[in-house]
Amino acid sequence: MLDGEAKAKLRHIVGPEWFLDSPEDTATYSYDAFLPEFMPDAVIVPANSQEISQIMSIANEKRFNIIPRGAGTNISGTSVARQGGVIMAFHRMNRILEIDVEDMCAVVQPGVVNADLQKEAAKKGLMYPPDPASMFVSTIGGNVALNAGGPRGAKYGVTRDYLLGLEVVLPTGDIIRTGGKTLKNVTGYDLTRLFCGSEGTLGIITEIIVRLIPQPPAKATLQAVFSDLDDAAKTVSAIVASGIVPTTLELIDRVVLDVIRDYGGAEFASEAEALLLIEVDGEISAVESQGKRIKGFCKQRGAIEVDMATDPEEADKLWQARRTAFGAVASLRPNCIVEDATVPIKNLPAMIRKIVELAEKYELKIGVLAHAGDGNLHPLIMTDLRDKDEMKRVDRALDEMYEAALSMGGTLSGEHGIGIAKDRFITKELSPKAIEVMRGIKRVFDPNNILNPGSFL
């Protein structure tokens, strides 16, 4: 337990100003961007992996919980002290240690903000593709712990696909390194990827090596409006089947389009039932011809409007609707639950229909944004946490939504993580044996269960 002696030791390790247990500090580390809040016993802000190693040794010996937290932007409740304990924050470990142009990689500390890495990489003509919506705030450490995705995922994949190596402090205080700067590495189990998406349950990530790729020289952006959702879905299938791999293939449904229109975010035809925002990138000649082909696919399948832009300013205008979507939706009611059930691409229209049906059945306001290129849906439930009756209906709708996604061969979560948001559903997707294996892995790393306990396992 976190007794006076343990507190004194922690204070000594990081210095008194970085061990915090005032009510103002515990109140402001009691949340992330998910709903429930839990007051931690304290907050600690270490400066390096040596300090973290000492902290973990004490926690392991005294059996108090440590919950790592990046910027607290996750929407699965992965960085809250559900069973009490000390929140570990990485504000001071926020340096980009190296951008290695020759080996096309970067070495960063966990507290580096995603967008800052992208900016520095871009100065050297390189790109770090994972681009979660929280990228201006969320940290690479948090992105790795949750295996964050983003709109560019359809072409470029997710955090996991750019992860080369890690330095990790285990719950016992031991420091290990996994992977390295090489693209290929098959020595032993792939521990690097095991930590990726482990939601802070296996170790504290203290250094990260990520792969960078060359900045694509050109980009084309298209926006197509459809009066029938099925036409939009058929267009998605046609693009995917054509061999073109779009960087971005976003779908916005009627509910969200109406909310955006009322919010003053953008204008659409009144009969609009779906909007596709499509981007392709690469060599300029390829981008132009792919853009034209995609325009053709949209028109052939009944798009009522298609716009294409190849210069950044025009492209920016086409992003306007997508960009204002979350704000428009979030402003409508006090709370907005952003879901991320994910299905194989071909089942996207069926899944969207199911969500519309659930919204009617449970009298809820649910809109859909989807990364259509990879089947990752974002049902947006506009609600008010304080309304107990409505929250019960939200829960019932979520139950049925996950059932539907899983029955279509999908998953509970495409990119947000399980955390405390979906832990109660995990047995629906994973078999008892699979869960037992995961618990076994957890025990090997964290024998005393002090690292983010009460999260998904």
Place this chain on the structure above:
Amino acid sequence: MSVDWARIEREFYQCNKCGLCLAACPVGKELLLEKYTPRGKIQLARFCRNGNLEITERLREIFAECLLCGACSVVCPSGVSLTDLFIAMREMLTSSIGLHANMKPAIESVKENYNISNEDNDERDEWAEDLEDLYSKVSHKERAEVVYFIGCVASFFPMVQSIPRNVIRILDSAGVDFAVLGGREWCCGFPLLGAGAPEDMKVVKEHNLEMVRSLGAKSVVFSCPSCYRTWREYYGTDFSLSHVTEFIAELLDKGRLRLGSMDGHTVTYHDPCDLGRHGGVFDAPRKVIQSIPGISLKEMESNRALSTCCGGGGNLEMTDPELSRRLAIKRIEQALATGADTLVTACQQCVRTLKGAARRGKIDLNVVDITDLVARAIK
């Protein structure tokens, strides 16, 4: 005035805790801990309101670490009016446990002397010393179409006293029928709002309105964006109000002012929060700068509604001067990255903060008010 909690509660229940405000907040990025971020402060306000957090000096200190710059409100996807919430919290804290010690001298001076500088209010015209004829002409008028409201900072702080000197030269050369109030001008009341002591606003407001009325004026022009904002938002007047950049842009449009060339200068423009983000005036100052032949204008990375505060907002210079300087240096670094030789702004407080930090840091960057440029360029 008392805090309208029903309205403020709506604000904090509207917060989704998404954290996007963290990217916009200069204070949060510098002090790192969540309690200093806009999202953290909303949480503290909610805890306080629900009786889960004691009202202490520590809490007052946290809410003092804020520029009231409003950048968080611009990026908030849920449309939370964060600055209103923060001002309300300061008001609640001041009425519960008194003024922040560092704000006391200025606030008490406003109440006693009607200026922030603890000086006799008749000393307001010390900036005009070398302008005797012109000053005596505009300060002794009985009637005028326009009143130029100077503000405390430009009146009393030598570093920025060039601003009123510039403005009266500019207005005079354009043939504007204007007057200044001298010792009859009182603090607009803006510092009272930032200190959470708005109850004394009424006295200064009514006095200032009466002074303008007594001259038969129809318009008031301001070089201080904060005075301008205070009149616009709190004075409830029918006078036509404008910032001097808008006024000059109009004079240029009408051909009443002609500017000569200033070849070879590359400048960048810093949007003052109270003029840009809070006042919606982005184009007029840029237009004024670009109307000077030979000057080239380069934008900083963050500009217009997403501009970064100079570090001098929200009374932070009084409560945490060291942090204020650190934030100013960050803004100066953005200006240097443009390659400009001169940083132009349109606010005496931004000039003081940025110029002061550049001097202390021995940074080779010229910081000027836009009226300095115009006064030099007048033909």
